[in-house]
């Protein structure tokens with residue numbers, strides 16, 4: 171069940187002054203979270219597989235043309251070490267994320283998925299960017315459960331401005347790709363960056379409506395954080411005046427809350443970008459504004475600082491064990507409990523029993 175909210179209503183929440191009205195939004199989101207997905211906070215172990223990327227997104231620190239980055243690709247054995255660590259720590263899911271690296275071949279990822287699936291009971295989430303649908307299919311058949319692909323902004327002109335297409339290709343629609351992923355049978359996640367230069371409140375309101383239209387199982391959002399070694403990191407502003415969305419923690423929290431209200435049963439992480447803007451407090455606040463997932467970083471420490479999609483990324487010097495301990499402490503502090511089991515999407519479980527998504 172999705173809650174319909176008009177664009178005007180969403181814009182009002184995005185723009186109302188801080189104070190009692192905004193407190194109502196937080197309280198509603200927190201209550202909706204409690205009623206629909208409960209008090210469990212699911213832990214997903216994140217592994218950053220490769221910072222090699224063939225794409226040149228204008229905001230991203232690991233874009234192809236950032237020659238200041240030392241590039242790496244993880245080995246199969248290192249990934250398996252992360253998987254066993256996830257099991258040992260009681261996590262239900264392993265998230266495999268990486269740049270669009272041709273060296274992460276379909277066969278390699280297929281083998282990784284098969285090994286994780288035979289040697290553990292973990293759910294596997296992939297976050298490997300825009301790949302060939304034949305590869306997505308093969309990975310699904312190998313046992314992958316979920317796929318994350320943010321659409322970043324529903325404003326097509328803005329999307330095209332900051333995402334140069336693959337060489338020799340026309341620009342692509344991530345919305346269409348998300349539908350393909352759903353058809354292949356993945357639990358599907360998406361999301362946006364908040365405060366992209368040139369992003370208006372009305373764009374962001376449409377993004378939030380699109381979360382509901384797409385019937386997403388997972389929604390990840392975070393403020394845009396300028397990276398000085400990128401073209402966009404040096405843009406002064408988007409020329410939008412009052413209409414420009416700020417890239418603040420406060421705006422990030424409003425969007426988390428609204429995502430919860432329009433998709434009450436979705437799994438919503440309190441993201442690293444939220445945590446980056448206000449130390450650890452950002453992550454705790456995310457959990458109080460509608461989020462029900464944390465993704466502790468299990469990437470081997472020697473690679474961690476190299477996966478710098480934006481500067482000062484939270485936990486870039488923390489060991490996997492410290493990341494887990496910090497997450498468990500925050501969960502306990504908030505009076506919530508660590509999730510047990512895989513933490514599948516309620517929506518997806520529903521589609522499985524009715525074997526189809528709601529029409530419309």
Ligand code: 5AD
Pocket residue numbers: 229230231320322362363392393394395396397443479480
């Ligand atoms: N600031 C915030 N988020 C970023 N991402 C990439 N670069 C940045 C940045 N500079 C986000 C994108 C991408 C996800 C993996 O990280 O939304 O989908």
